Amino acid sequence: MDAKLIVSFRKEFPRIRIEGEFEFERGFNVILGPSGCGKTTTFRIICGLENPDEGFIRCCEEVFLDTRKDIYLPPQKRRLGVVFQEDNLLPHLSVKENIEFATRKAGGKVENIDELIEHFGLEALKDKKPKELSGGEKQRVAIVRALASNPRALLMDEPFSSLDFRRKMSIMEFLKGLKFNIPVVIVTHDPFETLFLADKVFIMEKGRKVCEGGRELVEGVFSELLKLSGAQPSF
Numbered sequence: 001m002d003a004k005l006i007v008s009f010r011k012e013f014p015r016i017r018i019e020g021e022f023e024f025e026r027g028f029n030v031i032l033g034p035s036g037c038g039k040t041t042t043f044r045i046i047c048g049l050e051n052p053d054e055g056f057i058r059c060c061e062e063v064f065l066d067t068r069k070d071i072y073l074p075p076q077k078r079r080l081g082v083v084f085q086e087d088n089l090l091p092h093l094s095v096k097e098n099i100e101f102a103t104r105k106a107g108g109k110v111e112n113i114d115e116l117i118e119h120f121g122l123e124a125l126k127d128k129k130p131k132e133l134s135g136g137e138k139q140r141v142a143i144v145r146a147l148a149s150n151p152r153a154l155l156m157d158e159p160f161s162s163l164d165f166r167r168k169m170s171i172m173e174f175l176k177g178l179k180f181n182i183p184v185v186i187v188t189h190d191p192f193e194t195l196f197l198a199d200k201v202f203i204m205e206k207g208r209k210v211c212e213g214g215r216e217l218v219e220g221v222f223s224e225l226l227k228l229s230g231a232q233p234s235f
């Protein structure tokens, strides 16, 4: 099965045009760029939360969007796991109930939830309500919840930006250890997160993808930024 997520689109706003072509492969794909470059718009278009003026999106052989053929699959039919900057867990439900609720809504099976909770090391949290969790724990639950319905791809928009460095590291290590067989797309403005996670990076500026590449590009960008900042790496 072709597990690629293929995206191309153009979207006009009064002050900026956002466009790009992306081929997201199995593993970690990072969209990196400064504030206002169009990352969130790209993310929302892939999820189906926003429509481009022109575009084509295909994942695992299924066409999500083809504006020339008037094909538009609504978000819930795309079977994508989505994690936002803020966790969006339902406050009145426990961790386990949150995962069950989302899985049911996505048409998935809830029988294996306990297994899933164990697999992802969430047993100690499963009966807690979101307000009893730290920011990092909430994001771990949000990631497991997004994966529970066996998505075709996992999409995350600035998922670590509200976490302090220690929590960010812990959750990035958790993610890195999961060994994904699907494309994981992470939107961030943070070169360090990119360096830690990316197998492939797509750099955006002023509404456009300006370059893309594998680990060489990721490491090159990071060392250029270190030179610019004058910082001495301590690793």
Ligand SMILES: Nc1ncnc2c1ncn2[C@@H]1O[C@H](COP(=O)(O)OP(=O)(O)OP(=O)(O)O)[C@@H](O)[C@H]1O
Binding pocket: 013, 014, 015, 016, 033, 034, 035, 036, 037, 038, 039, 040, 041, 042, 189
């Ligand atoms: N609905 C809209 N109407 C008009 N302009 C918009 C709209 N949505 C986004 N834009 C513009 O598109 C540009 C890109 O916005 P977007 O949120 O995609 O950027 P971003 O890279 O995710 O930024 P940030 O990291 O700050 O969230 C911005 O200049 C924004 O003003």
